[in-house]
Amino acid sequence: MYLQIDVGGLFSPQYQNAPRSWDKVVNLLSHLWIPLVVLATGGAAGLIRVMRANMLDELGKPYVETAYAQGLSERRVVWNYPVRVALNPFISTVGWSLPALFSGDVITAVVLNLPTTGPLLLQALKMQDMYLAGSFILILSVFTVIGTLVSDILLAWFDPRIRYA
Amino acid sequence: MQVQFPMREGSVKAVNGVSYHVNKGEVLGIVGESGSGKSITARAIMRLLPKNAKETGGSIRLRPRTGEEFELSALDRNSRAVRKVRGNHIGMIFQEPMTALSPVHTIGTQIMRTVQLHKGLSKADARARAIELLAKVQMPRPAQLVDAYPHQLSGGMRQRAMIALAISCDPSLLIADEPTTALDVTTEAQIIELLKELKSELGMAIVFITHNFGVVADIADRVSVMYLGRIVETADVDDIFYAPKHPYTRALLRSIPRLGVDQGRRLPTIPGMVPDPFSVPNGCAFNPRCIHAVPGLCDTKVPPELRFGSQMSRCHIAEQFAQTEQQEPAHV
Numbered sequence: 001m002y003l004q005i006d007v008g009g010l011f012s013p014q015y016q017n018a019p020r021s022w023d024k025v026v027n028l029l030s031h032l033w034i035p036l037v038v039l040a041t042g043g044a045a046g047l048i049r050v051m052r053a054n055m056l057d058e059l060g061k062p063y064v065e066t067a068y069a070q071g072l073s074e075r076r077v078v079w080n081y082p083v084r085v086a087l088n089p090f091i092s093t094v095g096w097s098l099p100a101l102f103s104g105d106v107i108t109a110v111v112l113n114l115p116t117t118g119p120l121l122l123q124a125l126k127m128q129d130m131y132l133a134g135s136f137i138l139i140l141s142v143f144t145v146i147g148t149l150v151s152d153i154l155l156a157w158f159d160p161r162i163r164y165a
Numbered sequence: 166m167q168v169q170f171p172m173r174e175g176s177v178k179a180v181n182g183v184s185y186h187v188n189k190g191e192v193l194g195i196v197g198e199s200g201s202g203k204s205i206t207a208r209a210i211m212r213l214l215p216k217n218a219k220e221t222g223g224s225i226r227l228r229p230r231t232g233e234e235f236e237l238s239a240l241d242r243n244s245r246a247v248r249k250v251r252g253n254h255i256g257m258i259f260q261e262p263m264t265a266l267s268p269v270h271t272i273g274t275q276i277m278r279t280v281q282l283h284k285g286l287s288k289a290d291a292r293a294r295a296i297e298l299l300a301k302v303q304m305p306r307p308a309q310l311v312d313a314y315p316h317q318l319s320g321g322m323r324q325r326a327m328i329a330l331a332i333s334c335d336p337s338l339l340i341a342d343e344p345t346t347a348l349d350v351t352t353e354a355q356i357i358e359l360l361k362e363l364k365s366e367l368g369m370a371i372v373f374i375t376h377n378f379g380v381v382a383d384i385a386d387r388v389s390v391m392y393l394g395r396i397v398e399t400a401d402v403d404d405i406f407y408a409p410k411h412p413y414t415r416a417l418l419r420s421i422p423r424l425g426v427d428q429g430r431r432l433p434t435i436p437g438m439v440p441d442p443f444s445v446p447n448g449c450a451f452n453p454r455c456i457h458a459v460p461g462l463c464d465t466k467v468p469p470e471l472r473f474g475s476q477m478s479r480c481h482i483a484e485q486f487a488q489t490e491q492q493e494p495a496h497v
């Protein structure tokens with residue numbers, strides 16, 4: 001217990017086995033925000049770095065200068081042109097958050113004692129339960145493939161150069 | 166006009182007292198080797214200098230057809246006033262048609278954005294205007310290609326689209342920064358022809374930047390030759406070719422092949438290299454490479470602007486060229 005906040009698990013002990021109720025939902029939400037912040041900032045930090053590198057590349061391109069030369073304001077230039085192009089690699093990797101969604105982050109889950117599938121896989125590997133671990137990884141792979149497909153579809157919708165290639 | 170780049174190794178005087186004017190319906194050609202400051206001068210007019218550039222003096226004035234007068238040099242890079250000038254009174258064409266158009270928007274969208282911004286047209290009107298502009302720059306099938314993305318067009322077609330974008334608001338001044346350098350010679354000739362037609366049709370002034378003298382002879386009315394951030398000679402196009410009064414211009418002209426003249430030897434090149442911009446030589450910047458250089462004079466004193474009618478030369482011995490011309494005119 002830190003700062004009088006109970007961070008581990010999904011529920012406080014008294015709600016662990018209690019029947020469903022509004023109080024239980026509120027209790028769940030009060031536990032959920034910590035893994036949410038941890039997973040979101042962790043993921044966002046990675047994506048922001050990708051986005052930043054892309055933007056730095058794009059801002060120096062001649063078409064940005066053309067946009068300025070048309071008389072558009074700095075804000076319209078940046079949002080309409082380089083951001084549109086820099087978003088591409090972002091979109092192409094966003095599909096991978098689908099398997100991550102399913103497995104959760106193993107470390108976050110173990111540290112915060114969350115009953116996601118991450119610790120389950122870890123357990124299975126530790127116990128050498130190869131059937132469980134194998135099927136688990138198969139499921140993750142299927143999600144990765146589906147996620148990539150979703151990314152590709154989004155990408156084609158977003159960037160005409162990919163659509164016609 | 167003066168522009169410097171303060172850098173760790175010292176200050177680069179990219180543009181060092183360049184001065185020119187261009188009148189309505191006139192084409193001013195600007196010639197010079199790579200790095201002589203041609204593009205930086207053009208960007209200073211557009212107020213689109215790189216962020217690390219520092220303007221250390223000078224003034225830029227524009228009097229468009231509408232009769233207002235703009236003191237461009239007083240305007241800030243991203244001010245509202247300068248945005249009203251860009252794209253509206255001044256159009257700009259860039260060197261690289263491959264990358265100068267946004268890859269993720271149709272050419273129609275890009276043209277429409279400009280006319281909607283400056284002329285306040287509705288979407289439908291703007292689209293009609295875009296098609297009309299594409300027709301004007303002789304784009305084939307304008308009604309269909311208005312919805313094409315840049316990667317679906319050839320280099321020449323992209324440059325036409327770029328021109329359509331630049332003239333979309335009937336600018337009074339068109340700045341073309343090496344618009345044909347990336348194109349093959351046939352397309353180059355077509356684009357030049359198109360620019361000439363547009364000039365007489367719309368009556369705009371054109372600043373045409375290039376390092377190709379052949380192109381200059383074709384399109385320009387007057388020519389300015391730049392060397393290391395200075396204009397060394399300005400003259401009517403005929404005088405540049407038949408009565409050049411600066412050794413640098415003469416050297417440049419000698420180093421281009423001429424049809425029907427069997428020179429019977431290799432083309433002469435200019436000796437030496439362009440000095441690096443951190444250490445521009447004292448006196449006349451051209452003196453280490455100049456075959457006419459006068460020791461004691463050329464390497465100490467910056468030559469003044471000497472005028473011969475409408476011709477200007479920054480060379481201490483320009484007088485001599487003027488005299489020899491009278492005895493045996495026009496050969497070089």
Ligand SMILES: Nc1ncnc2c1ncn2[C@@H]1O[C@H](COP(=O)(O)OP(=O)(O)OP(=O)(O)O)[C@@H](O)[C@H]1O
Pocket residue numbers: 170177179197198199200201202203204205206215217376442
């Ligand atoms: N962003 C920058 N930072 C520092 N120096 C620069 C920058 N841009 C240009 N320069 C310097 O300014 C000088 C003039 O460059 P400019 O682009 O005007 O040449 P140019 O005459 O257009 O050449 P080219 O024919 O190759 O286009 C160069 O010597 C270059 O070193």
Ligand code: SF4
Pocket residue numbers: 411412413449450451452453455456457458459463468479480481482483
């Ligand atoms: S001033 Fe001297 S060095 Fe410069 S171009 Fe003239 S003769 Fe050559």
Ligand SMILES: [Mg+2]
Pocket residue numbers: 203204205342343
């Ligand atoms: Mg240039």
